[in-house]
Amino acid sequence: MTSSPTTTDPLPRHIPEPSGTAALLIDDAGRYLLHLRDAHKPIWRPGHWAFLGGHNEPGETCDQGIARELCEEAGLHIPDLTPFITVDTLDAAGSLHDRVLVYLGTLNRPAHEIPLHEGVQLRWTHAAETVHMTMDPGTAAVIHAHQADPLPRVGSEGGLPTVRVREASGHRDRSVVGAHLVLIRNGAVLLGKRHPCSVFAPSAWHTPAGHREQNESALACMIRETAEETGLTVTERDLTLVHTVDLVDPGSPTPRIQLFFAASDWEGEPTLREPDRCTEWRWWPLASLPDPTVEYTRVALEAISRGAPYTAMGWS
Structure with missing residues (x-):
């Protein structure tokens, strides 16, 4: 699959609310906590490295959703989570397919001490290492954006910056x-x-x-x-x-x-x-x-x- 992530200005407020959340967790060494998603389930981005997170449940706010996902997936409670950026996934025609709110937080804990309940593996990873990994395109785009500007910011429209990734126009089965x-x-x-x-x-x-x-x-x-x-x-x-x-x-x-x-x-x-x-x-x-x-x-x-x-x- 190919994608073309682009950092954009904040989108107008009438754009739909995020349907899911993710956590951009960083340690004091500047590494990112990445999650290897299970490749044996019919899930979003199977077998890819991504951030911890998931879809919000009905009636759940994004703040509630990310807190629940971190607890369910890895038993984590991160007190300093701050909205950082929005990821929009577009289909081949350019229509919005999915919107995820990414929270920024800090964590200093060895990956092997985190009790992973979903997926295959957790790993602390430097940004330069991700080019050798099978990355979720949205996750890769967020890491690139964070490397360029690591501080949370609000745009002129009062919203967060947005990165967009577009799905490939064609599809071929891959193994x-x-x-x-x-x-x-x-x-x-x-x-x-x-x-x-x-x-x-x-x-x-x-x-x-x-x-x-x-x-x-x-x-x-x-x-x-x-x-x-x-x-x-x-x-x-x-x-x-x-x-x-x-x-x-x-x-x-x-x-x-x-x-x-x-x-x-x-x-x-x-x-x-x-x-x-x-x-x-x-x-x-x-x-x-x-x-x-x-x-x-x-x-x-x-x-x-x-x-x-x-x-x-x-x-x-």
Whole structure:
């Protein structure tokens, strides 16, 4: 999807009130708190990095809405929230599709200590890092506007500044790409037990895996995710693509291409690097996988043992 964010003067007061809110939270190091939205649900911007927030409930003011969303999503209570900017999302014809009021606030708390109840991950991020991430266009536009002018201001019309993002004129189905490590030692494969609070497959066993970021190859993703999750070091020359799962999940509007790479060599022993996402690593015999194992992972491992290169799942 493409978009073209533009900072504009405040719009006239007859423009509809915001239907949702978001929180632009900054720490003393100048980093932004970003939220990786779940990619397995039919939601706005699945699999994108965005601010915490959401739609207002009926009869709810924006102040009430952002306070509720922060509490529900991450157990946060931010006392200094101030309206900062409005984000208008326009459709391809230029009509207003959605309007969100963004609040500015400060928070100094490690991301791993914030109890995330919705989505996949929280991360403190410098503005320069966002160019390498799959960003919600509105979120990226707000960060750009804040970098240019970090203080809240009211325009000549008495309203807040506005950034506008326009949806692409055309639509093509795109697939999320995931990379999975198949690490086999003495006939056993390395699997991790997902955290019981995980949104996707809680307490199920899964290979080291992750989604590739913007401008990142699948191999680079595999190397990065392996290091981040297990502490192991693998190189491109040690990785071979051994299976592809072409997946449609009934709970997600986005098709997914799951690539499984076998490693012929690696350095180190697996360690828990992300205990909020994985509770243990264990070697399991290929002929006796644990229950539950993520279904498409089980299917892929069984197909790899047969030498089958491709599996389609969920397509009608």
